[in-house]
Amino acid sequence: MAVEAVTEAADEADAAGDQAEADEADQPVEALAAAEANPAADDAAGPEARPDELRLLEALLFAASEPVEEKALAKRMPSGADIHSGLKRLQLEYAPRGVNLVRLGTKWAFRTANDLAWLLTHEASEPKKLSRAAVETLAIIAYHQPVTRAEIEEIRGVAVAKGTIDVLLETGWIRPRGRRKAPGRPVTYGTTDQFLSHFGLEQLNDLPGLDELKGAGLFDGQLPSGFGVPNPSDDPALREDEDPLDAVELDLGLAPRVEEPPAGEAAPDAPPETPVREEGD
Incomplete structure (x- = not known):
């Protein structure tokens, strides 16, 4: 009887061992199947979603x-x-x-x-209201940049008041870009990133076109034949007809004023062929 009991106990132990080995062998297969069925679990345990x-x-x-x-x-x-x-x-x-x-x-x-x-x-401090001359000058610079003071006067048909450019420089909406490769080497002006930010623009190409300006009622009557609105470039690099400002001018952020010419002589950047009238700013 004792021998039979020992034999039965041994058989039961062997069977339990075989079952344990079978269970261990099945575990990797079950784990792999679970991973394939739920791949998001591995992703959650991995690195953050943002690179x-x-x-x-x-x-x-x-x-x-x-x-x-x-x-x-x-x-x-x-x-x-x-x-x-x-x-x-x-x-x-x-x-x-x-x-x-x-x-x-x-x-x-x-x-x-x-x-x-x-x-x-x-x-925010109370903003100063720009004069009509300053608004017109800013618009000309935005659409025609790079542009000199004389070119602004030619487009407007009136002389730009002495402080108009200075006021726009103080707002931070325009900047001196360089100097035109022309007699007198006049300063060229363009807009700044602050200009884009203030007026809610991503780039200069977002400025209103001719159709949008017409829709806003800014053009009255018949427009001249061939009239169009310039499409300014966002490229900040100087053009072929511009020289860079010198180091002092860049450090100051402002180009020095051009000295007034002697009486009877034209300003170095004034267009001799275009008469202008003085404006009352």
């Missing part, structure tokens, strides 16, 4: 004190990073938030969402 490149771009843009060129961002990013796609993705992610990523010409910057601007109105 490291987006975090780097976000940090660089947040730390920048002014709008940043894509080329400047590329220099600080890992080699091979898709800067443009990353910026577009961040722009979409920030679209519903209180801070938006906006494009300003060829640059990018974080800005408060337009619909939340009222929250900051108590911090």
Whole structure:
């Protein structure tokens, strides 16, 4: 009897061992099947959904004190990073938030969402109203840039008052670009990123065209034959007919005034063939 009991116990132990080995062999198969059925579980345990490149771009843009060129961002990013796609993705992610990523010409910057601007109105000083001459001058610079003071006068048909350009420079909406390769080397002017930001434009191509200006009632009567609205370029590089400003002018941010010519002589940047009348600003 004792022998039979021992034999039965041994058989039961062997059977239990075989079952345990079979269970262990089945575990990897079951785990693999579960992983195939629910791949999201592995993704959740993996790295964050936002790539490291987006975090780097976000940090660089947040730390920048002014709008940043894509080329400047590329220099600080890992080699091979898709800067443009990353910026577009961040722009979409920030679209519903209180801070938006906006494009300003060829640059990018974080800005408060337009619909939340009222929250900051108590911090803003009362803006000064621009004269009609200043508004017209700003429009000419925006559409015809790069443009000299004499060219502005030729388009308007009246002389630009002494302080009109200075007022626009103080607003930060225009800047001296360079000097025209012409007698007297007059300063050329163009708009700034602040101009785009203030008027809610991403690029200069977003300026109203002829049809939009007509629809707004800004043109009355019959327009001259061949009349058109210029399409300014967003390229900040100087053109072939422009020389760069010197180091002192760049440091100051303003080009020095051209000295008044002696009595009886024309200003170096004035068009001799176009008579202008003085305006009453």
